[in-house]
Amino acid sequence: MKEFKELISQNIRKFGMIIALVGIVLIFQILTSGILLTPLNITNIIMQNSYIIILAIGMVLVIITGEIDLSVGSVAAFIGAIAGTLMIRWNMPVIPSIIISLLVGALIGAWQGYWVAYVRVPAFIVTLAGMLLFRGLTMVVLSGRTLAPFPREFRFMSSSYMPDFFNGETYNITAIIIGILAIVLFVFNEFRLRKARKKFHQKGLSGPLFLTKVIVISVIIALFTERLAVYAGIPYILLILIALIAGYTFFMQKTIPGRHVYAVGGNEKAAQLSGVKSRKIKFWVYVNMGVLAALAGLIFAGRLNAATPQAGNLFELDAIAAAVIGGASLTGGIGTAIGAVIGALIMGVLNNGMSLLGVGIDWQQAIKGLVLLGAVTFDIINKKRNA
Known part of the structure; x- marks a missing residue:
């Protein structure tokens, strides 16, 4: 028992989020009379939140470096529009269209990473500009209309x-x-x-x-x-998520570049004195975020079976909230891919459970805001206690 208490106290942030997830699941399981954990609903939770989980994994890397990305929702929408144009308007095969879409996402990440890492423009400003830019370009590409339907082969990865x-x-x-x-x-x-x-x-x-x-x-x-x-x-999307979680967990914990990401976020000047190329790390973190935002946009478009100008609305806030609730610190240096996934699942179960109970979208947003505030407050109190 003494060892168990020590284990909990030393990992209070990680275990706290796991306990919160279990508690939320149990509460909604009771309130919905067992509907929450039915096979159909569990599958729906996975598929409905897959793109947020993908964005949260990328966002946690950005936040670990001490930066932020407000543009991921708009980038996801823009990539969906690109994919719709390629496959629906131009009848391009699915595989080349997906590759081109991911490359465009990488270029967008490189564009933003250049301004943040090398020109030293604050990430908040760069990505806020990106949010407006790519939302506008989405409407330009789609001419304000919705493109549908996508080929069956494209929908395969997100709904089969x-x-x-x-x-x-x-x-x-x-x-x-x-x-x-x-x-x-x-x-x-x-x-x-x-x-x-x-x-x-x-x-x-x-x-x-x-x-x-x-x-x-x-x-x-x-x-x-x-x-x-x-x-x-x-579902195939679950296999994609498992591969991403395993791959990014290995990268962040077992590789030198992964440890460099933490070093840059923990103390950038000290990392530079130790030989870490902090600008290069930040640049590639944004390239990675662009690729994952593109992947999330493709999966969302495939699940929706349409490319629409309204796609990706508030995705960036859900991704940031998931990363922070999952243990990432906005001051940098702290966070894990698994933690971001737990945070995304907390948000997803909250959304799903409240929808099953008939709670309006207005109250859903208010409750999610309180959960995010509570998570950040918990992080601050825990840091002060351990200081």
């Missing part, structure tokens, strides 16, 4: 599911097998990491706490997989 290769009747057998493999890989990786810590005499969890952690997370994976298997199986 993995087929059941075993033709299960009650359950999607393929989803069950993937869930079992995920549990096996998780358990294997945890024991591998524990063995490595012992080898180098690093402090880790005690045996009982370690086993509790492994069992609890394995049960959560199993229950989540069962919910998906009862409905239509695993």
Whole structure:
């Protein structure tokens, strides 16, 4: 128990958000009479919030460097308009259209990164200008009209599911097998990491706490997989999200450039004196944000099956809120990809739960604002306590 209390106190920010997510899920599960965790609704939560999760992963990197990006919603809308023009107006094949759209997103990120990193224009001003610029260009490209429908192949990644290769009747057998493999890989990786810590005499969890952690997370994976298997199986967008989360977690924790991102946000001058090229890091962080904003725009357009001038409205605020609620500090140097995903899920469950209860959009916005304020206040109080 003493070790458990120490673990919680040392990781209060991370565990606090996890506890908040679990609490919100349980509250809405009760208030909606069990509708929230039905297989159909769980799948809807994943697909409805996929683009916000993608934006939050990119935004947390920007925030870690001590910067901000207010343009991601407009960039997502602009890329959707580009994709609509290529595929619907010009009948270009899907794959080349997607590649061109992602390249345009990278160029947009490079454009903004240049002004922020090398010209030293404040990121707030650069990205605010970008928000206005690309929203205007979206209306220019679309001529104020909506383009629809997209080809079926394009909608595939945002609204389709993995087929059941075993033709299960009650359950999607393929989803069950993937869930079992995920549990096996998780358990294997945890024991591998524990063995490595012992080898180098690093402090880790005690045996009982370690086993509790492994069992609890394995049960959560199993229950989540069962919910998906009862409905239509695993959506392709979930596989994309898992790949992004795993890739960015590895990049941020296990690579030198990833550690440089934290160094720049923690203390840029000290990082420069240590040989870190802070301008280059910030530039590439914005390029990365542009690519992820483009990907989010493509997925949103595919799910909506249309390119519309109103797309991406307030996406930037949802992405920033998700990153901050998930533990990122607006002063820089702190944040994780998994934390941003947890923050996005908190926002997504709030939206979904309130919609199921019939809460109006006006009150939804007000409650989300209070949640964001509470998360930032919690972060400030926690920092003062640990100072």
